[in-house]
Amino acid sequence: MSISFESCSFGYGRAGTPILSDLTYTVPMGFTVLLGPNGAGKSTLLKLAGGLHQPRSGTVRMGDLTSRESAYLKQVAWMPQTIIPMTGLSAREQVAYTGWLKGMKRPQAWDAALSALDRVNMADRADVAAKKLSGGQLRRVGVASALVHGARVLLLDEPTAGMDPTQRRVFRDLITGLATDEVRVLMSTHDVSDLAEEADQVTVLQQGRITFTGATQAFLARAPEDTPAARRAEAAYTSVSALATAQESW
Numbered sequence: 001m002s003i004s005f006e007s008c009s010f011g012y013g014r015a016g017t018p019i020l021s022d023l024t025y026t027v028p029m030g031f032t033v034l035l036g037p038n039g040a041g042k043s044t045l046l047k048l049a050g051g052l053h054q055p056r057s058g059t060v061r062m063g064d065l066t067s068r069e070s071a072y073l074k075q076v077a078w079m080p081q082t083i084i085p086m087t088g089l090s091a092r093e094q095v096a097y098t099g100w101l102k103g104m105k106r107p108q109a110w111d112a113a114l115s116a117l118d119r120v121n122m123a124d125r126a127d128v129a130a131k132k133l134s135g136g137q138l139r140r141v142g143v144a145s146a147l148v149h150g151a152r153v154l155l156l157d158e159p160t161a162g163m164d165p166t167q168r169r170v171f172r173d174l175i176t177g178l179a180t181d182e183v184r185v186l187m188s189t190h191d192v193s194d195l196a197e198e199a200d201q202v203t204v205l206q207q208g209r210i211t212f213t214g215a216t217q218a219f220l221a222r223a224p225e226d227t228p229a230a231r232r233a234e235a236a237y238t239s240v241s242a243l244a245t246a247q248e249s250w
């Protein structure tokens with residue numbers, strides 16, 4: 001089951017400029033990379049999908065449930081750009097707390113927190129104070145918090161931002177492995193190098209409009225034929241962006 005946007009419009013504040021206008025989009029199967037320039041609306045889209053904001057018009061839904069319903073919120077997990085360590089809590093307690101907020105019973109959340117930390121290779125740090133974790137470790141705690149309640153759609157807002165290339169690759173591999181037949185992962189980034197070959201799908205958002213969504217191979221095919229393999233993702237992105245800009249100015 002996936003999240004669908006049906007003719008959604010959204011702006012911040014009552015009369016704020018529309019950030020998303022009449023957006024219709026379904027989060028694809030597998031692992032999807034959401035690309036777009038700064039300010040395109042990627043975080044906004046993820047927050048709407050996560051039920052943190054509600055559309056001014058239109059509906060965000062998963063099957064029969066709309067994003068206004070608590071049953072919907074239990075099916076999705078949103079990971080913010082910045083993970084704030086909770087004072088006085090261990091890594092395990094912080095993850096369990098998120099599970100509890102999502103409606104899990106305490107013992108269930110406690111057990112699930114350890115399993116989730118294990119999936120992100122942090123089981124050995126479960127009892128360390130969250131405040132004492134490194135930036136990369138905190139991101140792992142963020143991913144564990146997204147996994148703890150068994151959501152069907154994981155919404156990750158720039159989880160690799162600010163990482164060096166090696167860290168970025170390790171972290172991206174970890175995230176890629178989270179997508180299964182039952183679990184979809186939508187990960188935003190404005191760094192095209194995040195488009196690893198393992199990504200199943202690519203969605204491009206520009207100025208609040210989806211200008212491309214489809215299989216990674218179809219996206220890469222937008223690059224000029226003679227583009228070297230190492231530059232294909234970037235060239236494809238440039239080509240999609242240029243086409244959208246040209247259509248806009250018509």
Ligand SMILES: Nc1ncnc2c1ncn2[C@@H]1O[C@H](COP(=O)(O)OP(=O)(O)OP(=O)(O)O)[C@@H](O)[C@H]1O
Nearest residue numbers: 012019036037038039040041042043044045189190
């Ligand atoms: N809380 C807010 N109040 C008012 N405007 C906001 C708020 N959050 C975001 N915006 C505006 O909404 C637009 C889209 O922002 P958003 O953060 O969704 O883009 P983004 O694609 O995620 O950008 P980035 O890659 O820089 O994180 C921007 O113009 C931004 O200034």
